Structures are given as C-alpha cells and as structure tokens.
Amino acid sequence: MTVRPGTTSRRGFLRAGLAASVAVPTAVSAARGQGAPDPLITEVQDWARYSGEGVDATPYGLPIHFESDVIRRNVSWLTADTISSINFTPIHQLDGTITPAGCAFERHHSGAIELAKPDYRLMINGLVDRELVFTYEDLERFPRSQGVYFCECAANTGMEWAGAQLNGSQFTHGMIHNMEYVGVSLKTLLAEAGVKPEGKWIYVEGADASSNGRSIPIEKAMDDVMVAFKANGEALRKEHGYPARLVVPGWEGNLWVKWLRRIEVTAGPVESREETSKYTDTLANGVSRKWTWVMDAKSVVTAPSPQVGIKHGPGPLVITGLAWSGRGAIARVDVSVDGGKNWTTARLAQPGVPMAMTRFYLDHVWDGEEMLLQSRAVDETGYVQPTKNALREIRGENSIYHNNGIQTWWIKKDGSAENVEVS
C-alpha cells in the first residue's frame, strides 16, 4: 500500500522516519504511541478485496485524482489577459529534477496555438548559400541530439525585486521547467543551408500571431542550440511549442521560440520588440542592460515553503530544493536555517548537469523552533548566488528580469511558512 496524504497512515510514515533517527525528541516520542489498532491495517480495505481497473481503462493517463492540487497556477493581476501571460510550475510539490510536461509552466504572447505536423514548415533564409524550407518529416531525418536543460523565464522571481511579495515557491520561482529534449542541433540545420561569412546573427520567430522574434549571436547558434520536437520522451505539448521549438541551453526562456517557423541569418540584431521594450533590465540610473541572455546560478528551497508547511511537528525533516545555472553545472548548494548566519552544505541527489536542474536535500532534525530557510547555489565557474540586497546594490529595483537572489522562507513554530526578507 502506498502512503496517502490526508489519511491516518501518515502516522506510519512518521514512525518509519523516526526509526532511522538518532536523537528522538521526547515530545515526538510520545506521539508515536498508537492507542487502538489501526483499522487501515486490521480491517480488510476495499482495495485489498476488489479488483482495480484493467489495462484498457486509461490509454494515456493523468496523475491520480488525489494529486489534483499539483497544477500550474497563474497570477491574474500580473497581466492584462491570460492569452498573453504566464503560469507557474508547482515546484513546491515536485521532486527529482524532471518537470512533468503537464504541469510545466507556460508563457504565451498570443496564446497556445494548434499547429499540426502536416502544416508545419521551417524556413531558413537570409545570409545563407541555400534558402530552404523543411517539413516536420524532414526534421526527423537529420541526425538527432539529446539533452536535459532548464528553461527559465527571465522574469522568474521578478515580482520580488521591491521586496517579498508572493507566498510560495510556485509563485516566486515557478517560471521554470526542466525537460529532456530530443531534436536536431541548430548547427546541423544551418550547415544544410550554408551560413555565409557575413552572417553574424540569427533571427528566430514562431508561427503564432506574436511571432516572438528574437536575435541570437551566431556563436551561440552554432554551439548548443537545438530545434527540439520531443520533451520527456513524447512530442512537445501544444503549450510548449508543438511540433517544434527552439532550445537555447542556459539562456532566458523568451529565446526558446515555440512553434518555430523561421530562422533568418542576418548581419546584425533585428532589435525586435522582445529584445528592446521587453527583456531589457533597467538599472537604478535609468540606463538599461540589453542582451542579458544568460541565466545566472540560482536556487530555492521548494519545501518546506509557504504552500507546503511542516505538518508533522518536530523531528526528522527533509529540506529540499532545486538549483541551476546557465553557465554550467551546479557544484554545490548550501542551506541555512538561521537566515544566512550559518550554512550547511546540502546533499546533491545527483552530480550537477550543465544548464540543467540539480536537486538538493538537507536531512534535518527540526527542533520545532522558528527557522529562516535559505539556499545558496555555487556553480562550476565559482559564481555564488548573491543575496537580493547585493543585486539591488548594483541594479536597483527596476530590473524586472534576472532576479537570482537568495530566497528566505520564515518557518514558524506551527510549521506554516511565509516569504520574507532578512537583514
């Protein structure tokens, strides 16, 4: 039998956890006692008597209905319309590193369109020897590449520039997902067209009404950029750009053009709407940084956090979170329970993977007192995730984008949590 949240079997979970613990607080020890036999054990349950569903019941499944609260959520006041808006991955309820496509955040500028494979065309034009059109079937005939990468919106955590605002890691850090992509290296497609020496940039655009055009330097285009058609083993979801999207490892999500329809090789940047009026970072003096493509190292404790407080009382507690860097692999994550006064290096579930999410754990014994939980990522370049105040000292509070500062959760004695900032 699996442990189901919200049933008395949570007690069984607590007991199992405590068995491995060395120092058991007395208060918790007393709670272990079971006054009467547990009917979930002593009485034959329906699921142990009657048969379950057959293999033809669910040709393609959704999570079991007990998990119906693990969903993308949006923040209605953030945008004028849900068609040009964003929602947030429920990172507070996920574990491991791969984001299930069904709850991976969406960002559309003109809505999620339906584009069938037979209707798909990809054009390469501009400064190339051969201006070409590919069908979807053509894409599948090129040698394939594969990689796991995070895709983070540049505005992730952007609502926190002026101070603690949204209560939950889903809302503060959920404009991110991490999937295993399969597709064709962009350099392979560009080689098919033959880039002319004067081609220094590419301009990529989608088939949707927004087009979401962006300019990318040719060096990045010829490095690790991919035209992907599969994510987590299956076709891209509609909302993630079916049938083909751009994957730009380590760089802001706005460049990951969905429903990719055209790649133009150009001499210079187009300076499109998405790379001038948006996705530029205004500093305190009014001057704005442009071309801030790379996502710097960042981490967050996903649980416990405001949406998932501690319900089991003092004792063993799994503190867990995610870390990532657009400049390489995560080398280390430190966790503080006292607001950054003292730090403990967390355990990485797997060694860091370049430009992909890393899961960390701190196996903690909670004394039931207040905590100020923080995590701090260090990537392979030696870059250490800064505090929000350190970022503000350089950039001010008007940047909107690229807020990778250290997040603090105030865990109260009752186990509930709040988004706060500390001195």
Place this chain on the structure above:
Amino acid sequence: MLKFRNTTALLIVLAAGTAAAETPVAPSDVAPAAGQPLGLGRPALPEEIAAWNLDVSPDGTGLPDGSGDVMTGEEIYLEQCAACHGDFAEGLDNWPALSGGEGTLDREDPEKTIGSYWPYLSTVWDYVHRSMPFGNAQILTPDDTYAITAYLLYSNGLVEDDFVLSNENFTEVQMPNADGFIEDDRAEIEYSAFSAEPCMENCKDNVEITMHASVLDVTPGGEGTEGGAEDAPADASLD
C-alpha cells in the same frame, strides 16, 4: 495471465535475426561528415520568403515602400488599437501604455512606453505590422502601419500633427531613449564580486525579518487574496 514463455521464445528469434542481418559498416557511411549537406528540405521560393521575411531592422532593412500621416493613423488607431491602449495611447487597465513616461526611467516604477523607452522606431513598425492588433494580427497594410506609427510618434509629442512617415524618411526619426541601453555587463560588473568563497559560519551578528509577503497579500489562493488581487503592484505588467 501473461504468457512469458512464448514471449521469451519470440525475443530469442528476433535477436538471432538481428545478429544475422547485421553487416559491419564504417561509421563514415552512417554519419555524414560535419558541415556536409544531407540534401534535405527544398529551396524556398521567392514568394514564400517574401510572405514570411517581414522583420524590420533599425537601419530600415525590411521596410516596404509606403507612407502614412498622423491623421490617417489616428483614425486607424481609434478603430484597431484604442480599445486596449486608450484613445491617446495612454493604456487601459493592465494593457500597455504607448505614450508618456518621459523622465521616469530612473524613478521608482518607471513608465516604459514607445516614447520613454523604445530605442528604435523600426521595432514599433515591425511589431505593429507583424503582431498587432492583438487577436487579429497581420491585417494592417504597410501604409496603415506607417500611419499608425506616425500617430504613435505624435501621441508621444515627437512629431507635429502634419507629419507623414514613409520608407524614405523613416531612419531620420531618432527615438528619445536610443542611447539608453548598454550591452550586458554582468561579466565585468558582477561575476568577480559574486565569486568569492562564501562564508559558512557566523556570517552575520544578528538576523531580523525586514519584509513580509503577507503584508501585501497578493498571492492567489491564499486567505482573502481574491480581493488583494485588485491592489496589484505597480511593476506587475509583465507584458
């Protein structure tokens, strides 16, 4: 019940068949040399390129022939754009303001509009022509687009009401914030500062909570937050 025995037998037969059919091939026969075309795809026709190659660059590359004046632009704007952006391009509700905001970029909550922020006029023309009106894109002719762009310049106080914009005078228009951008300098300004070995013990004397998210109460789904949503923070406009 699963029929394991038969399945196993089938797998053995298949494996043997694969081994027999296997012929050693040199890797070069399988994977083409890097940079060599595979001959996939087909040439793009001039009409196809013309239909999709619509982007316009700051130097005017991509601009079609045409022109439009402020007054014509106002008429089209009121019909196609004002429902979201306001009659005077001042913005409605959470929809973007397209005019105003001069001198606010270094203040709290800067107002970023075409006049106060956008560095290139080509971006306005390109975006209006390619992606507007919202929900009914790509209906504006080049002349419509020149006219709307002229009106947007006028609504920002950058041209007079008799101004006519065309592909001929397009690059003469200078946007007020053209020099307001620098290339990403994080590598120079931030990376060395943020690459010191981090402190692990007794890193500060005391820790105080300085800000609470609950004060704002704007999180969806929380206690009493539906009403809080009305009081949206000023920097909310993501798009």
